[in-house]
Amino acid sequence: MGVKQSTLFAFSTENWDRPEDEVQALMDLAFEAIERGVQQFHADGVRLRHVGYEERLPADMIAKIKQAERLTRNNSVFALNLAFDYGGRHEIVDAVKRIVADGVPAEKIDENLVGRYLFTSGIPDPDLVIRTGGEFRISNFMIWQSAYSEFYSSQVMWPEFGEEEIEKAIAAYSERQRRFGRRPKQTQ
Numbered sequence: 001m002g003v004k005q006s007t008l009f010a011f012s013t014e015n016w017d018r019p020e021d022e023v024q025a026l027m028d029l030a031f032e033a034i035e036r037g038v039q040q041f042h043a044d045g046v047r048l049r050h051v052g053y054e055e056r057l058p059a060d061m062i063a064k065i066k067q068a069e070r071l072t073r074n075n076s077v078f079a080l081n082l083a084f085d086y087g088g089r090h091e092i093v094d095a096v097k098r099i100v101a102d103g104v105p106a107e108k109i110d111e112n113l114v115g116r117y118l119f120t121s122g123i124p125d126p127d128l129v130i131r132t133g134g135e136f137r138i139s140n141f142m143i144w145q146s147a148y149s150e151f152y153s154s155q156v157m158w159p160e161f162g163e164e165e166i167e168k169a170i171a172a173y174s175e176r177q178r179r180f181g182r183r184p185k186q187t188q
Helices: 013-017 019-041 060-073 089-103 112-117 163-174
Strands: 005-012 046-051 078-086 128-131 148-153
Touching: 005 013, 005 019, 013 019, 013 078, 019 046, 019 060, 019 078, 046 060, 089 112, 128 163, 148 163
Parallel strands: 005 078, 046 078, 128 148
Antiparallel strands: none
């Protein structure tokens, strides 16, 4: 398929507003998934990277994420980015605050500079954003990075979204003409 990187939106900054037992269940699920999967990811050459905030995450979760990142940091077969406690608007606001705090003059601020201050610095913008569960909104996911991404919505819920569904999404994507804001005739 040629896919070398994927970012999974596992937990948003807004998910903290859910009932406490649901938040805890999501934390437990993520912790167990990392703990169970990290050795296999490492053996398969997958690099894991956290994209998001750490401040509100439980200490054991942060330690588990850091351990997984350290173990897999030199892997290069595939990159799996885990967007956990991530929110696109928060990310942009915090990037701007850091730019201002660093004393960058306004005339030096451009898209490349802002991109370097985002959680996703060094990660290519997504070509394809897949939304499961029949939803058609981006839910504050990579709003800066997905400016020219193609979108695919599947009725299948996340836990059941497997290889067959991924192949459908990629097949649909391969039929599209990416224009990046240009007219169709300009891209031929």
